[in-house]
Amino acid sequence: MHIQLRFKPAEAAPEDAFQLLLECHVRIREFCLVALRLARQVEAPPHERSEAAGRLTRYFTEALPRHVADEDESLAPRLLQAGLSPAGREALAEMSRQHADIEALLAALLPVWSELAAAPGRHPALAPELAGDSERLAARLEAHLYLEEQSLFPEARKLLPPEEARAVLAEMRARRAPGTSPRGKGGEP
Ligand SMILES: [Fe+2]
Ligand SMILES: [Fe+2]
Numbered sequence: 001m002h003i004q005l006r007f008k009p010a011e012a013a014p015e016d017a018f019q020l021l022l023e024c025h026v027r028i029r030e031f032c033l034v035a036l037r038l039a040r041q042v043e044a045p046p047h048e049r050s051e052a053a054g055r056l057t058r059y060f061t062e063a064l065p066r067h068v069a070d071e072d073e074s075l076a077p078r079l080l081q082a083g084l085s086p087a088g089r090e091a092l093a094e095m096s097r098q099h100a101d102i103e104a105l106l107a108a109l110l111p112v113w114s115e116l117a118a119a120p121g122r123h124p125a126l127a128p129e130l131a132g133d134s135e136r137l138a139a140r141l142e143a144h145l146y147l148e149e150q151s152l153f154p155e156a157r158k159l160l161p162p163e164e165a166r167a168v169l170a171e172m173r174a175r176r177a178p179g180t181s182p183r184g185k186g187g188e189p
Contacts, residue, residue, distance in 0.1 A: 017075070017168040018157050024067040025145045031059045032138040035109070038116070039131040046120035053116035060106050060113075066175045068099050071148070074171040078164045079156050088159075091151035098144045105137050 038044075038052045076092055084092060112126055112133070160168070174180065 015169060017070075017165050017172060018153055020169065020172055021067070021070060021075075021153070022149070024063075024070075025149065027059075028064065028067070028141055028145060031056060032134075032141055035134040036138055038113075039127060039134040042123075042127070044123075049120035049123055050117050053113040053120070057110060057113045057117060060110060064106075066172075068103075069175060070168070070172050072096055072099060074168045075156065078160060078168060082159045082161065082164065084159065085155060088152060088155045091147060095144070095148055095152060098140065098147070102137070102140055102144065105133065105140060109133050109137060 034052055035056055038049060038056065041049075044052075072095075076096065079088065079092060109130075112130055115122055116126060116130075
């Protein structure tokens with residue numbers, strides 16, 4: 001019997017908008033952990049603190065706004081157009097409200113991370129406020145991701161016509177093209 005010894009490498013699944021959105025959720029959860037560790041670790045060397053604070057600043061000013069735009073600007077209007085159920089519409093409205101809440105929390109955290117990136121020795125003075133705000137951010141983001149993953153994306157996946165899902169994907173890629181502003185045309189982080 002002939003046994004095939006050479007295996008064809010598994011072909012990568014074609015990229016799909018929902019798959020990319022869920023990959024963003026993995027990164028959001030990772031950065032929440034970075035934020036919590038930065039706030040709580042009292043022994044970390046200053047350069048590590050500074051580096052973590054810089055990464056948090058970049059992630060939450062550049063990458064997260066792109067993900068929010070993917071959902072609010074690319075996905076939401078197409079779902080409404082496609083005839084989302086009343087429960088789905090409620091989840092969509094709640095999603096956008098939560099985006100605004102999260103942005104407000106970040107408005108308090110971003111200056112603190114910037115300060116720590118430049119002056120990691122300020123950690124003892126900033127830690128109490130940082131810990132509370134980081135815990136609030138992580139809890140709100142987890143509840144938010146859960147809402148999207150449980151109450152919105154499953155229906156959205158079934159509902160969105162393939163050409164509309166491809167259009168969402170194309171807009172997501174365009175947002176991440178080199179030289180593109182995080183908040184889209186004309187916006188600043
Ligand atoms: Fe979201
Ligand atoms: Fe999301």
